Amino acid sequence: MSGNxxxxIKPGLSVSIVEKQNxxxxxxxxxxxxxxxTNSPQHPHGIKVxxxxxxxxxxKEIK
Known part of the structure; x- marks a missing residue:
């Protein structure tokens, strides 16, 4: 599934994120x-959580 x-994405889901400094x-x-x-339905760099x-x-990844 796409992280974009x-x-x-739902609360309780296991994901991999990239933090700002990384x-x-x-x-x-x-x-x-x-x-x-993120309030918009999609974002090209990934939904912020x-x-x-x-x-x-x-x-970046949904487990």
Whole structure:
């Protein structure tokens, strides 16, 4: 599933995100979605979410 579409992402889903400071090197952080922060139905760089750990980033992979 694509991390670019808001409809594919729900709270409680396990995802991999790229945080702002890791956008250049592409390092992924895995966690569980707490909140969806992007309001639009799609975003070319991935939907922005907050994980249960408090980290914020754009979804690159849905587990």
């Amino acid at each position: 579409l808001r409809k594919n 956008q250049r090197n592409g390092q992924l952080t895995t966690g569980v979605v707490k909140d969806i922060l 907050r994980l249960t750990s408090g980290k914020i980033g754009r979804v």
